[in-house]
Amino acid sequence: MKVEDITLRQLAESQDVSVGYSDDDIVIIDNVKTLVEPTMAHLKMNLLVICIAGKAQGTVNGQLCVMERGNVFICPPNVTFSDFMMSTDFEFKAMFFTSHILQTFLREKISIWNEVMYIHRRHVVPMSDHDAAYFGHFYDLLRVCINDDPQAPFRTEVIQSLLRAAFVAVCGRMKLMLADRPEQPQMRQAGNLFQRFLFLLEKAPVKHRSVESFAAELCITPKYLSAVCKKQSGKTANEWITQQVLGDIRYYLKHTDLSIKQICVRLGFPNPSFFGKYVKEHFGMTPTQLRNS
16 A cells, blocks of 8 residues: 655645644644545654544554544654544544654653653543643634734744643643553663663753764664664654754754854854754755744
8 A cells, every 4th residue: 555755845735734824844734634535644744633523543653543532642753644534523623743843842841752652652642621621722822823914923933832832731741641650561671772862862961962972871882772763763863863953953043042153062063164054954044044034
């Protein structure tokens, strides 16, 4: 069966998607015909679905996931989503978003998200009626902002600020979910090692480092570290490092007043010229252009 890659840009431009809002990192939708076609899809970005009514199920990399009214369903990027079925009364809201914006939103709390997604592979976050009402207020306010004049000053910043607050709240529910889970056997060595790597990476003041340096701290070989990361998350150690570095770059350029030279030093780049080339390669624009975008 053909597996179709779905990217953020394809969703924003697709005729099969009812888009409520989109920017370079986020697409918010009310209806996705693409996901209910009888084919497999390889998601290239993060997906969050809120089930408003009814019931639906699908498989994520072969793992069956069922969501019901009030549940939040979350998929990380680079997974295969298939066998989607839904009840006739199924209603939902969905958001697709890049890992860059997720890192910017959550910062140090990303470790909770990663533990749920990659270590425990829990894709459904249950919500009580109180939780549903709580997050419903976020959505109502978000809808007001989305329906505002597209040319209104700071509209994107306001929308993203609301989304950041909502994501932090979701992380809070994830933390409670992990705390309340039944006692389980000791985590497998590979999963524990992956979690230790993510912890080291997230806490490192300078993340622009080699895989070898992180492997040395974990007392393992770089090859083994990359193999463990690939098996646990579908991404190599170097891809995780790059993702974190890009998240820091975006954060410091768009959310601080530090000069580009100061950011270059803080993030561990040898000089502004190298930093500029790195930003251009990954973002398609210069640091100044990214800051002003």
